[in-house]
Amino acid sequence: MAGSKSKSSRVTLIDVARKSGFSPSTVSIVLSEAPLSRYVAAKTKERIRKAAQSLGYRPDVFARSLRSRRxxxxxxxxxxxxxxxxxxxxxxxxxxxxxxxxxxxxxxxxxxxxxxxxxxxxxxxxxxxxxxxxxxxxxxxxxxxxxxxxxxxxxxxxxxxxxxxxxxxxxxDNETGGYIAVKHLYELGHRRIAVIRGPGALSDSNRRWNGIHRFAGEHSLQLDEKLVRQLPGAIDPISGFEGGVQITEDLLRSRQKFTALVAFDDLTALGAIRALSGAGRSAPRDCSIIGFDDVPLAALSTPGLTTIRQPxxxxxxxxxxxxxxxxxxxxxxxxxxxxxxxxxxxxxxxxxxxxxx
Amino acid sequence: MAGSKSKSSRVTLIDVARKSGFSPSTVSIVLSEAPLSRYVAAKTKERIRKAAQSLGYRPDVFARSLRSRRxxxxxxxxxxxxxxxxxxxxxxxxxxxxxxxxxxxxxxxxxxxxxxxxxxxxxxxxxxxxxxxxxxxxxxxxxxxxxxxxxxxxxxxxxxxxxxxxxxxxxxDNETGGYIAVKHLYELGHRRIAVIRGPGALSDSNRRWNGIHRFAGEHSLQLDEKLVRQLPGAIDPISGFEGGVQITEDLLRSRQKFTALVAFDDLTALGAIRALSGAGRSAPRDCSIIGFDDVPLAALSTPGLTTIRQPxxxxxxxxxxxxxxxxxxxxxxxxxxxxxxxxxxxxxxxxxxxxxx
DNA sequence: CACAACTATTGAATCGATTTAATTAGTAGA
DNA sequence: TCTACTAATTAAATCGATTCAATAGTTGTG
Incomplete structure (x- = not known):
């Protein structure tokens, strides 16, 4: 085709300058919309832009960043x-x-x-x-x-x-989240509520607990210490699941009665459901379970997980x-x-x- | 501190050159391990490297890429x-x-x-x-x-x-995958097996089906056409789930008997489990279900999903x-x-x- | 001993932009 | 008339590396 160099070298600013008839400086100023472009005539701008367009000019990121330090x-x-x-x-x-x-x-x-x-x-x-x-x-x-x-x-x-x-x-707002979670269970009539807290080192964990605690205080809900457990420090993304399984199994073995459980997060909640099922029980029939996060898979499990969504x-x-x-x-x-x-x-x-x- | 310019300008190649007593060229050749560095004396290399180290020199990515075109x-x-x-x-x-x-x-x-x-x-x-x-x-x-x-x-x-x-x-190898999937169900004694195929436009889908079909042929397993359904074209990552729910509900309504189901993928399988549960049945008691992919959440659902893993x-x-x-x-x-x-x-x-x- | 071949190093050109200071022309104010 | 300022454009320096051709010095060889 006419005009297209057979050697497919990149189109540079200089090419645009040549084609448009202005200097590289002006071209640069126009195309990068530098402050000085205030002083460039509208017609000039237009012609430069058209030239750039027709050549398919794309500025070189590296050259640009090198010089402009951005x-x-x-x-x-x-x-x-x-x-x-x-x-x-x-x-x-x-x-x-x-x-x-x-x-x-x-x-x-x-x-x-x-x-x-x-x-x-x-x-x-x-x-x-x-x-x-x-x-x-x-x-x-x-x-x-x-x-x-x-x-x-x-x-x-x-x-x-x-x-x-x-x-x-x-x-x-983790505290509010914790608050809402127990509130929901409370409003469903649950009074014997188990809690699986997150790892102690995690500030999230404590804040959620604070929310739970505050709600309990405000509604004179008794939180049985024997029903409150804590996840060990987490190692990988699914250790919450395993922790949930183990703690729930343990709770079930302990013969303490509880009709609902607040899990630290969704994975923990899924673990709890697994443990329940292993013991021949099921959620929510034998125990209501609420998670935290609303990760995508919370909607896909059976039963679908009621949870506190983080936006x-x-x-x-x-x-x-x-x-x-x-x-x-x-x-x-x-x-x-x-x-x-x-x-x-x-x-x-x-x-x-x-x-x- | 001595030696550290108060103006925190970057350390450049030239600084290293000055400090080491060699030219920028040599420094560049050594530090970028260019072909020419074969000819640079070991002692020189060492001195340059030391100088670079002590100055905390990091080459400028942009300058480097601009010149080297890499x-x-x-x-x-x-x-x-x-x-x-x-x-x-x-x-x-x-x-x-x-x-x-x-x-x-x-x-x-x-x-x-x-x-x-x-x-x-x-x-x-x-x-x-x-x-x-x-x-x-x-x-x-x-x-x-x-x-x-x-x-x-x-x-x-x-x-x-x-x-x-x-x-x-x-x-x-999708075909092998499909083959393995039915084989597993067949070996567990299942004969009335439903299949949810993937969207027709997907080559994966057809290949998996071929594998299933091949196994059936080799073992004179009857695949009832009424038990073979197809997902509609997919829109988003979880449309497989919804498809699985609907098709399974439909299968259940149709009163065709089946004791196992091969789902196109894990999400579809989870949908099938959900539908089963909605109809008061459960996997695997009333129906065995196998998925495909082994996405991370396959291990977290209850029951844990038997599936064909893609490595x-x-x-x-x-x-x-x-x-x-x-x-x-x-x-x-x-x-x-x-x-x-x-x-x-x-x-x-x-x-x-x-x-x- | 002349000539090649290899080792070790460097000066200068270059990559493709941006930016600064300079130039020119026009115009308004003192 | 001179200064001051704005508008419009550009020449030249620069960013920080890499690379090529050039320069010596050294060794090998016929």
Missing amino acids: SHTIGVLVFDISDPFCVLILRGIEKTLQSTSYLPILMDAQHDREQFERYFDLLMERRVEGLIVVANWLFDEGGLLERLKDRHMPTMVVGRDVSEKNIGSVIV MEDMGSAATSRLLNALGNSRVTAEVSTNLELLRPALVLRDSTSRLA | SHTIGVLVFDISDPFCVLILRGIEKTLQSTSYLPILMDAQHDREQFERYFDLLMERRVEGLIVVANWLFDEGGLLERLKDRHMPTMVVGRDVSEKNIGSVIV MEDMGSAATSRLLNALGNSRVTAEVSTNLELLRPALVLRDSTSRLA
Whole structure:
């Protein structure tokens, strides 16, 4: 075809300059919409854009980033993508980023702390302009975020409360969640309610318990200590399931009576259902069970799991918006407002809970 | 501190050159292990490395890529990351890439075809050196890969058979999978076996059916046409579940007798279990159910789902290895060997199937 | 001893953009 | 008339590496 170099070398800015009859400088200014483009005549702009278009010009990301010292990327570091909890958060992040000029660079630390740090460094090397850490409940708080503090990189953490200078967090209101969970069971008539608390090291765990406790206090509901158990420290995404199985088996063996159970999260709840079934009982007939999170598979189990939903997609969006906000104000002194953002949980009614006969 | 410039400007190659006493050229050659480094004296190398180390030098990715025309990255394009099927494949890819100098750049098309193309272009713009497409069963075959063919970019597709020039695929041996599935039920004594086939447009679906059919032929097992149904075209990752519910309800209503059911995949199987339970029956007591895939949640449902495992992590690894291989031979003419790689499925025994009473 | 071949290192060009300071022209105010 | 400012455009420097051709020095060989 006429005009198309047989050598399929890339189309560069200079090609556009030649074709449009303006200098590379002007072309650059127009196409990258630099501040100076205010002074460029409208006709010039148009002609340059047309030339670029007709040549199919795409700026070279590397050259651009090298000179401008901007990457137009945001690092998204997930601690363990196999945790179903994460996926919807990612969706929220991606959707929010879509309308901007930022590109997410997603890395999965595969539940490995070293990997996490390695990828963290890689993201820094790639000069991401901001960072979103998706921290599932396995995320070890101790010191892992130390290095985040050093760099002055606007950072948001989703799913974990990390109150540090220049680091913002978005999490669900765990206390309210716990409150709602028992409230639901209470309103169904249950009074002997077992609770499987999360690992003690997890702040989520304690907050949810606080909510449960507060409700109990307000309604003079007796929480029998013998019916309150705690998951051991978690190792991988499904250890919650196994913990749920074991603790529930143990509760059943103990011959304590209970007609309902609040599980720390959905996986624990699924474990409880499994244990119940193993003992020849079933939910909700013999025992109502409520989970927490509303991970996708909660809707797919039989019975469908009644649970407290974390608005995961919203959490992703909220974190991203705040990050963008910090980035927009002034890139140099970008500071994420430090405070914590709490999102409201919601009760999702399915079939694992029922009115006490 | 002594030596540390208060202005925290980056450490560049020139700084290392100054400190080590060699020229930038030599430093570059040594640190990037270019071919010429064969001729650099061992002592020189050592001194340069030490200088770089002590300054904390990290090469600038953008400058490097600009000049060398290499990005050291591999694009990983997932059609829908919320499909549990994908996650383990990703893990396989990442693990294989870890020991190399390639960095995966992961993008999630969020089940949106336009998004897929947008991200595809973005990856090209970022000059990835190879591409891995993780295509779950929702991936629309028609024409979506057209553009892959144009660019001469080494490409592997996981989870879908795309036989195109210069595109390799890695999938599970679906026919064998189907064969194993009925075989298992047959050996448990089942003779009246229902089958929920996948959407007709899906080649997976037909292959699995072929396997089932072949087994039936070899063992003169009668497959009652009235017990064979087909899922409608899929829309989102969980439409298999709903399809499973509806078809199973329909089968139950039809009053045809069957003691076992082969579901197209795990989600469909979970749907079948749900429908069974809705009709007051349960698996495996009233009907044995076998799924396909072994997605993570198959182990968490009650009863645990007996299923045919796709070796997803291996599939990811295999695809990556072959891509690396193509990349290694000669970057310019890198060609992925076109042929399809079939991985063996395996029966995973859990509790949703049992011997016919 | 001349010539090649190899070792060891470097100067200078280059990748493709952005950005700064400079240039020109026009126009308004003192 | 001179200054000051704005509008419109551009030449040239720059970002931080890689790479190629060039330069010596050294060794081998016929």
